[in-house]
Amino acid sequence: MIKKNDEIKIGFYICHCGHNIAGTVDVVAVTEYAARLPYVTVSRDYKYMCSDPGQELIQKDIKEFNLNRIVVASCSPLLHENTFRTATAKAGLNQFYMQMVNIRENDSWVHTDKDMATLKAKDLVRAAIHRVAYHKALEKKSVPVNPDVMILGGGISGITAALTLANAGKKVYLVEKEPTIGGYMAKFDKTFPTLDCAACILTPKMSAVKNHPNITLWSYSEVSNVEGYVGNYKVTVTRKPRYIIEDQCVGCLACIDACIFKEAKFKDEFNEGLSKRKPVYIPFPQATPLVVLIDPATCIHFKTGKCPQSCAKACDRNAFDFNQKPEVKEVEVGTIILSTGFQPFDPHKAPYYGYGKYPNVYTSLEIERLVNASGPTDGHVVTRDGKEPKSIGIIHCVGSRDEKTNKWCSRVCCMYSLKLAHLLKEHSGAEIYNFYIDMRTPGKGYEEFYDKLLNEDVHFIRGRVAEVSDWAISKDEEGKLLIRVEDTMIGVVRRIPVDMVVLAVGLEPGKDAQDIRRIFNISCSNEGFFLERHPKLAPVHTFTDGIFIAGACQGPKDIPDSVAQAGAAAAEALALIDAGHVELEPNTAYIIEERCCGCQVCINMCPYKAITFNAEKSKSSINEALCKGCGTCVASCGSGAIFQNLFDDEEILSEIHGVLVE
Numbered sequence: 001m002i003k004k005n006d007e008i009k010i011g012f013y014i015c016h017c018g019h020n021i022a023g024t025v026d027v028v029a030v031t032e033y034a035a036r037l038p039y040v041t042v043s044r045d046y047k048y049m050c051s052d053p054g055q056e057l058i059q060k061d062i063k064e065f066n067l068n069r070i071v072v073a074s075c076s077p078l079l080h081e082n083t084f085r086t087a088t089a090k091a092g093l094n095q096f097y098m099q100m101v102n103i104r105e106n107d108s109w110v111h112t113d114k115d116m117a118t119l120k121a122k123d124l125v126r127a128a129i130h131r132v133a134y135h136k137a138l139e140k141k142s143v144p145v146n147p148d149v150m151i152l153g154g155g156i157s158g159i160t161a162a163l164t165l166a167n168a169g170k171k172v173y174l175v176e177k178e179p180t181i182g183g184y185m186a187k188f189d190k191t192f193p194t195l196d197c198a199a200c201i202l203t204p205k206m207s208a209v210k211n212h213p214n215i216t217l218w219s220y221s222e223v224s225n226v227e228g229y230v231g232n233y234k235v236t237v238t239r240k241p242r243y244i245i246e247d248q249c250v251g252c253l254a255c256i257d258a259c260i261f262k263e264a265k266f267k268d269e270f271n272e273g274l275s276k277r278k279p280v281y282i283p284f285p286q287a288t289p290l291v292v293l294i295d296p297a298t299c300i301h302f303k304t305g306k307c308p309q310s311c312a313k314a315c316d317r318n319a320f321d322f323n324q325k326p327e328v329k330e331v332e333v334g335t336i337i338l339s340t341g342f343q344p345f346d347p348h349k350a351p352y353y354g355y356g357k358y359p360n361v362y363t364s365l366e367i368e369r370l371v372n373a374s375g376p377t378d379g380h381v382v383t384r385d386g387k388e389p390k391s392i393g394i395i396h397c398v399g400s401r402d403e404k405t406n407k408w409c410s411r412v413c414c415m416y417s418l419k420l421a422h423l424l425k426e427h428s429g430a431e432i433y434n435f436y437i438d439m440r441t442p443g444k445g446y447e448e449f450y451d452k453l454l455n456e457d458v459h460f461i462r463g464r465v466a467e468v469s470d471w472a473i474s475k476d477e478e479g480k481l482l483i484r485v486e487d488t489m490i491g492v493v494r495r496i497p498v499d500m501v502v503l504a505v506g507l508e509p510g511k512d513a514q515d516i517r518r519i520f521n522i523s524c525s526n527e528g529f530f531l532e533r534h535p536k537l538a539p540v541h542t543f544t545d546g547i548f549i550a551g552a553c554q555g556p557k558d559i560p561d562s563v564a565q566a567g568a569a570a571a572e573a574l575a576l577i578d579a580g581h582v583e584l585e586p587n588t589a590y591i592i593e594e595r596c597c598g599c600q601v602c603i604n605m606c607p608y609k610a611i612t613f614n615a616e617k618s619k620s621s622i623n624e625a626l627c628k629g630c631g632t633c634v635a636s637c638g639s640g641a642i643f644q645n646l647f648d649d650e651e652i653l654s655e656i657h658g659v660l661v662e
C-alpha cells in the first residue's frame with residue numbers, strides 16, 4: 001500500500017557504522033534491494049553516514065535529484081535522528097520527510113546470522129520506505145524559557161550548581177529537605193587524596209549560598225508537585241515547620257541552653273548518634289541557615305503541652321512560634337537540577353559483620369565523626385566503652401560488589417577507607433588492617449595516595465571478610481572482635497583480633513529516590529539511581545527535557561566528580577536559559593473536535609496531564625507543550641477523535657504493510 005504518487009522521490013542511505021552494521025548485515029545487498037523499491041531514486045551505502053561527508057552526500061543528492069523523502073538505515077534515532085533531520089533541513093527539505101531505520105541496535109547487534117540479519121534489514125527498510133511516502137511537512141513549535149532555576153538537594157553538587165547559576169545572574173531556588181545544606185560532605189573530616197579539611201572548603205560555599213542575592217534557600221523543605229514542561233515548570237514546595245521564625249532567629253543558641261532538658265538526651269543525627277541533642281537544637285555549629293529547630297517528637301510541649309517553654313522565654317527576638325504549620329510555596333522555573341544524593345548502605349543488612357550486635361563495629365560515617373575535631377569526642381578515637389583501640393580492622397566493599405547485597409562498585413569506598421586508615425593511624429597510633437577485594441583508585445592523585453598508605457605501616461589483606469564475631473578460641477582473642485578472612489595472597493584462612501571494626505559501607509540510591517522520580521517524571525536505572533539520557537553523550541540530561549541530574553543521585557561518585565557534574569548540569573541549564581526558547585517536537589497528539597464525544601477517557605489515560613476538558617464545549621483538548629507523544633490517548637479514544645503527528649493511521653498501516661509484504 002505504498003502511496004501512488006509519481007511526485008515522491010526517495011533517497012535511501014545505509015550506514016556501515018564501521019563493522020557495527022556491515023559486520024553482520026550485507027549493506028551492499030540491502031542498497032541494491034532498496035534501489036528496486038518504488039519511488040527510490042537514489043540508493044547508497046557509506047561507511048559512516050553520520051560523518052560530515054555522509055551528511056553532505058544526502059544534501060547533495062536532495063539538490064541534484066530533487067529528492068523529497070529520505071530514509072537512513074543506521075543506528076538508533078536516539079543517537080542520530082537529529083543529525084539526519086538537520087542534514088535534510090540544510091538541503092531545503094522539511095526535516096520530517098526523513099525517516100530513520102535502526103538496523104544496528106535492532107538488527108546487527110542482536111543477530112549473528114548474516115543472511116537472516118540482512119533479510120531483516122531489508123524488511124525494516126521496506127517498511128520505512130512505505131511509510132515515508134505518507135510523511136507530512138511539520139513544524140516545530142517554540143516556547144519561551146523561564147530563566148529561573150530550581151535545584152533540589154543542597155549537598156556539594158547542589159551548592160556548586162546553585163553558585164554557578166547565581167553567579168551567572170540567574171535566580172535560583174535551592175530546596176533542601178534537611179534543616180541545613182552541606183549534605184554528607186559536611187560530616188567528613190578530611191577529603192581524599194589531598195587531605196583537605198572538608199569543612200574548610202565547604203563552609204565558605206555554604207555561606208556564599210546563604211548570602212547570594214540570587215539564591216533563595218529553602219531548607220527543611222520538600223517538593224510535593226511539579227507541573228508543566230521544559231522552560232515552564234510550576235513547582236510546589238512544602239516548607240516543614242521548624243517552630244522558629246527563620247528571619248527572626250540569629251542562631252545565638254540561648255534557647256538551647258534554656259531548654260527544660262538540662263542534659264542532651266536524644267540521638268544527634270549529624271553525629272550519627274554518637275552524641276546527644278536536646279529537642280531544640282541546631283544540626284551542627286556551621287549549619288546553614290544558622291537557625292535552630294524543634295523536634296516535636298521529643299519536645300515536651302508537643303508531647304504533653306505541659307512545658308513552661310523556657311526556650312521561647314529565653315529568646316529575646318521572639319523567634320518562637322509553636323503554632324507554625326507547613327507552608328506551601330509555588331514557584332515557576334524554566335529548568336530543574338536534581339542533586340538529591342545517596343544514602344549509605346545499612347550494614348544491618350549484612351549481619352555477618354556484626355553491626356548493631358557488637359558495639360565496637362562502626363560504619364565509616366561514624367568514624368568520620370569520631371576522627372573529626374568538631375565531632376562527639378573532639379577527634380579522640382575511643383571505642384564506645386571509652387577505651388583507646390590498639391588495633392582496628394577496616395572492611396572494604398560492605399554493601400558493594402556483593403551478590404548478597406548490592407552488586408555495583410560504590411567507587412569511593414577504597415579511597416575513603418585509605419583516608420580513614422591514615423586518619424585513624426594518625427589519631428590513635430593503632431595497628432590498622434585493611435581488608436579489601438580489589439583496590440580501586442581511579443582518580444587524579446589516588447594511586448599516589450595508596451602508595452603513601454603502603455608506606456605508613458598499615459596492613460593490607462586481600463580477601464572478602466567472612467564474618468566478624470567475638471568467639472575467642474585463645475587467651476589472646478578474649479575481649480576482642482575476630483575478623484575471619486581468607487587471605488587470597490597466601491591462600492589461608494586467617495583470624496585477626498582487633499578492638500574496633502570499621503565497615504566501609506557502599507552507596508545506595510537515596511531513600512526517597514523513587515518518590516522524586518515519580519514527582520519529576522524521570523527514570524531510574526536498575527539499581528535505582530536516576531537515569532541519564534546517555535551515559536557518555538548526555539550524562540546530566542534526563543529523558544524529561546529541562547530536568548538535569550548531578551552528583552551521587554545519578555550513581556556513586558566522589559566529590560570532584562560530583563562538582564564537575566554539577567557544573568555540567570548548570571551549563572546545560574544556562575544553555576537553555578540563554579537560548580530564550582525551546583523547540584518542541586511536533587509528534588504530538590491532536591483532537592478533531594467534531595469527533596470528540598466528551599467521554600473524557602483520554603484525560604485519565606494521559607500520563608503527562610496534557611489533556612483538559614472544556615465543559616462549555618463538552619470536548620477535550622490537548623496542550624501540545626505538555627504532550628510527549630506517547631500515543632496512549634490515541635489508542636484509548638473510542639470515538640477515533642485523537643490523532644498523532646508522525647503516527648497517522650496511514651503512516652502506521654503502510655509501515656506494517658511494508659514490513660509484512662514483500
Ligand code: SF4
Nearest residue numbers: 249250252253255315
Ligand atoms: S530562636 Fe531565639 S534564642 Fe534560639 S537561637 Fe534563634 S534567636 Fe537565639
Ligand code: SF4
Nearest residue numbers: 606627628630631633
Ligand atoms: S499522546 Fe500521550 S502525552 Fe500526548 S496527550 Fe496523548 S496520552 Fe498525553
